Amino acid sequence: xxxxxxxxxxxxxxxxxxxxxxxxxxxxxxxxxxxxxxxxxxxxxxxxxxxxxxxxxxxxxxxxxxxxxxxxxxxxxxxxxxxxxxxxxxxxxxxxxxxxxxxxxxxxxxxxxxxxxxxxxxxxxxxxxxxxxxxxxxxxxxxxxxxxxxxxxxxxxxxxxxxxxxxxxxxxxxxxxxxxxxxxxxxxxxxxxxxxxxxxxxxxxxxxxxxxxxxxxxxxxxxxxxxxxxxxxxxxxxxxxxxxxxxxxxxxxxxxxxxxxxxxxxxxxxxxxxxxxxxxxxxxxxxxxxxxxxxxxxxxxxxxxxxxxxxxxxxxxxxxxxxxxxxxxxxxxxxxxxxxxxxxxxxxxxxxxxxxxxxxxxxxxxxxxxxxxxxxxxxxxxxxxxxxxxxxxxxx
Ligand SMILES: *Cc1c(COP(=O)(O)O)cnc(C)c1O
Numbered sequence: 001x002x003x004x005x006x007x008x009x010x011x012x013x014x015x016x017x018x019x020x021x022x023x024x025x026x027x028x029x030x031x032x033x034x035x036x037x038x039x040x041x042x043x044x045x046x047x048x049x050x051x052x053x054x055x056x057x058x059x060x061x062x063x064x065x066x067x068x069x070x071x072x073x074x075x076x077x078x079x080x081x082x083x084x085x086x087x088x089x090x091x092x093x094x095x096x097x098x099x100x101x102x103x104x105x106x107x108x109x110x111x112x113x114x115x116x117x118x119x120x121x122x123x124x125x126x127x128x129x130x131x132x133x134x135x136x137x138x139x140x141x142x143x144x145x146x147x148x149x150x151x152x153x154x155x156x157x158x159x160x161x162x163x164x165x166x167x168x169x170x171x172x173x174x175x176x177x178x179x180x181x182x183x184x185x186x187x188x189x190x191x192x193x194x195x196x197x198x199x200x201x202x203x204x205x206x207x208x209x210x211x212x213x214x215x216x217x218x219x220x221x222x223x224x225x226x227x228x229x230x231x232x233x234x235x236x237x238x239x240x241x242x243x244x245x246x247x248x249x250x251x252x253x254x255x256x257x258x259x260x261x262x263x264x265x266x267x268x269x270x271x272x273x274x275x276x277x278x279x280x281x282x283x284x285x286x287x288x289x290x291x292x293x294x295x296x297x298x299x300x301x302x303x304x305x306x307x308x309x310x311x312x313x314x315x316x317x318x319x320x321x322x323x324x325x326x327x328x329x330x331x332x333x334x335x336x337x338x339x340x341x342x343x344x345x346x347x348x349x350x351x352x353x354x355x356x357x358x359x360x361x362x363x364x365x366x367x368x369x370x371x372x373x374x375x376x377x378x379x380x381x382x383x384x385x386x387x388x389x390x391x392x393x394x395x396x
Contacts, residue, residue, distance in 0.1 A: 020337070026038065026349075027039035031056065031057035032046070032049055032051055032056040032057060032246060033046065033051070033054070033056065033057045033372055034046060034054065034370060034372040034373045034374070034377055035377070036349075042347070043347065044344070044347045044348065044349050045347060045348050045349065045373075045377050045380060045381060046349050047348060047349055047350045047367045047368055047369070047373075047381055048349050048350055048351045048366070048367075048368055049246070049368060049370065050211070050241070050242035050243070050246065050368060051242075051246050051368075051370050051372060052214055052215050052242060052243040052300055052324045052368070052369075052370055052371065053214050053220075053243045053244075053296045053297065053300060053370070053371050053372075054296065054300075054370045054371040054372025054373075055243070055244070055245045055246060055286065055296070056245065056246035056247075058245070060285055060289060061245050061282040061285055061286055061289075062282075063285075064281045064282045064284070064285035064286075065247075065278035065279070065281055065282040066278070067281060068088060068277040068278045068280060068281020068282070069276075069277060069278045069281070071277075071281075072086055072088060072277035072281070073277060074276065074277075074278075075273070075276050075277075076273060076274040076275075076276065076277070077273070078273065078274065079269075079270060079271065079272065079273060079274060080269075080274050081263075081270060083274075085274065086274075086277060086280065088277055088280035088281055088284065089107060089274065089275065089280055091280070091284050092105075092107065092275075092280045092283045092284050092287075093105035093106065093107055093251070093253075095283070095284055095287035095288075096238075096251050096253050096283075096287065097253050098287070098291075099221060099287055099290065099291075100209075100213075100221065100222065100224065100236055100253050101221075101224065101230050101231075102236065102253040102254050102255070103254065103255055103256040103259065104253070104254075104256050104259040104260075105251050105252065105253040105259065106251065106252050106253075106259050106262050106263055106266070106269060107249065107250070107251050107274075107275050107280075108249070108250040108251060108252070108268055108269060108272070109248070109249065109250065109268070109272050109273065109275065110239065110241065110248060110249065110250040111138060111208070111210050111237055111238060111239035111241070111250030111251070112138040112141075112250065113250055113268035113269070113272060114138075114237040114238075114239075114250040114251060114252045114268070115136065115138035115139045115141070115142040115208060115237055115250075116138060116141055116142045116145060116267075116268050117142070117262065117266035117267050117268035117269055118142055118206070118235065118237060118252055118262065118266065119142050119143055119145065119146035119148065119175075120142070120145045120146040120147075120265075120266075120267070121261055121262055121264070121265030121266050121267075122175075122258065122261060122262075123146055123147075123148040123173065123175065124147055124148065124172075125147040125148065125149070126148075126171060126172040126173075127148040127149070127171050127172050127173040127174065127175070128148055128149045128150075128151060128168035128170075128171035128173070128174045128175070129143050129146065129148045129149070129150055129151070129174075129175055129177060130151040130152075130153065130161065130164045130165065130168060130174060130175065130176045130177065130203070131143060131150065131151070131152050131153075131176075131177045131178075132152075132153060132155055132156065132177065132178045132179065132182075132189065133152050133153065133154050133155050134155040134179065134182045134184070135177060135178065135179050135208070136179055136183070136208060136210065138208075139177055139179070139208060143177075148171075149168070149170075149171055151164035151167065151168055152164075155182065155187075156178075156182075156187065156189055156190055158190060158193050158194075158197065161176065161194065161197055162197055162201075165197055165198075165200075165201035165203060166201070168201075168203070169201065173204065174201065174202065174203035174204065175203060175204040175205070175206055175234075175235075176194055176197070176198055176203050176204070176205050176206070177206045177207075177208075178191070178194060178206070178207055178208070179207075179208045179210070179211065179212075180207045180208060180209045180210070180211065180212030180213070180216060180222055180223040181210075181211035181212040181215070181216060181322075181323040181325065182211075183211050183325060183366075184325075184327065184353060184357065184358050184364075184366065185319045185321075185325070185327050186319060186321035186322070186323045186324070186325030186326060186327055187319070187320070187321070187322065187323075188212065188216055188223065188226060188322045188323060189207065189223065191205075191207060191223040191224070191226070191227045191229055191233070192227035192228075192229055195227075195229050195232040195233065198232075199232075204234045204235070205232065205233045205234055205235070206233070206234060206235035206236070206237070206254075207222070207223050207224075207233055207235070207236050207237075208236075208237045208238070209222040209223065209236050209237065209238040210237070210238055210239045210242055211242065211323060211324075211325065212226075212323065213238045213239075213242070213243055213244065214242070214243025214244060214290070214297065214300075215243060215297070215300065215301075215323050215324045216322065216323055219294045219297060220243070220290070220294070220297035220300075222236065222238075224236075226322075233254070234254050234255050234258065235252060235253075235254040235255070235258060236252070236253050236254055237250065237251065237252045237253075238250065238251055238253070239251075240279065240283055240286075244283065244286055245282055245283065245286050247279055247282065248275075248279060249275050249279050249283065296371045297371070299371040300324060300369065300370065300371035303369045303370070303371065303373050303378060304321065304323075304324055304326070304369045306375070306378055307326060307367070307369050307378055307381070307382065308321065308326060310378075310382050311326070311328065311382060311385060314382065314385065314386050314389070314395065315389075315395050315396070316328050316329075316385065316389065316394075316395070317329040319364075324368055324369050324370070325366060325367075325368055325369075326366070326367040326368075326369060327364045327365075327366055327367075328364055328365040328366075328367060328385070329362070329363075329364050330352075330363050330364055330365060330394060331361055331362065331363055331364075332361075332363055333354035333355060333363045335363065335392065335394070336352035336353065336354050336363035336364060336365060337352045337354070338392060339352055339365055339388055339389075339392060339394070340352035340365060342388040342391065342392065343365070343384055343385070343388055346384035346387065346388065347380075347384075348380070348381050348384045348385075350365050350366065350367050350381075351365065351366050352364070352365055352366075353365075353366055367381075
């Protein structure tokens with residue numbers, strides 16, 4: 001049998017490659033950071049990681065992870081309802097709830113699992129899920145696993161959302177679901193308006209804070225802080241794999257009864273291993289650090305401002321951003337790939353995105369700014385952008 005299947009896969013893989021969509025993975029031989037070392041020993045500046053607070057190689061977190069491993073071992077070898085949890089799991093859940101001003105938190109192996117396991121336990125075929133069209137793949141998959149009636153509105157379009165809410169009055173319960181920050185444009189969801197509409201039309205609100213947590217809001221506490229929507233958002237999901245240290249792990253945080261029900265019924269929680277002690281130990285330390293001082297977050301914001309201002313002055317077309325994501329618009333797909341390749345030649349890693357990841361004719365370079373970047377590194381990246389921009393005729 002495999003011969004036939006192998007031929008089929010080879011053809012499909014060739015088609016992916018011919019379409020220029022084959023994903024290749026770089027080999028990094030250093031910790032993740034602003035500057036990384038590649039397999040051939042060369043160095044590059046990294047502007048395509050979700051390492052927004054620059055904590056992926058933070059010594060305090062590494063130390064806390066080691067300490068947790070020494071004191072609580074390497075792994076849990078089970079799920080929590082069968083074998084129990086460690087004190088560290090509860091401590092981390094409480095720290096996350098404190099950070100987001102919510103009642104309680106439930107941990108998952110990843111935010112992909114948090115989103116995959118949030119709808120099905122809470123909603124039935126009698127209910128409605130109203131989802132932003134640009135929501136993350138894991139939300140889309142989570143919605144697919146649930147029998148609720150689905151509604152979709154154009155990205156951040158409040159008129160369309162209102163229409164969906166009117167139609168969804170036919171269902172018993174309604175939930176509006178949105179990413180906090182959309183990863184391709186760097187725009188923040190208008191969560192204040194979403195909450196207004198939710199109240200007008202009697203709906204719950206869920207925000208995926210994966211790209212917004214640690215970045216958006218006066219002290220980085222996400223969209224509730226940004227829009228002063230505390231108490232108006234029922235569910236937040238998020239990841240420990242971006243701002244919050246960059247290792248792995250996800251969570252859902254929100255109203256008590258919602259978290260209680262997820263602990264009883266959420267399949268990725270019930271049937272997948274508990275987070276290892278080192279992740280919990282480092283996570284607890286992380287939220288301690290973020291409670292102590294806003295310095296890292298403030299530096300991240302300054303860096304975005306520095307980069308944006310200089311890139312705009314150089315003549316680049318940048319989508320307005322309120323996050324750590326700067327979309328440098330090139331519009332043309334082949335140009336975006338050429339531009340990213342030329343930047344790599346200059347030792348700067350950025351990603352070129354084009355259709356179908358972004359709409360047709362909206363190709364761009366996505367730059368992700370971190371607190372870890374120093375001024376010299378930002379200047380180096382800007383100089384490379386200007387050099388490549390002139391060479392490829394993007395700048396006059
Ligand atoms: C990255 C991301 C996820 C997935 O997070 P993991 O913890 O890596 O699984 C989910 N939702 C959004 C919006 C994301 O950006």
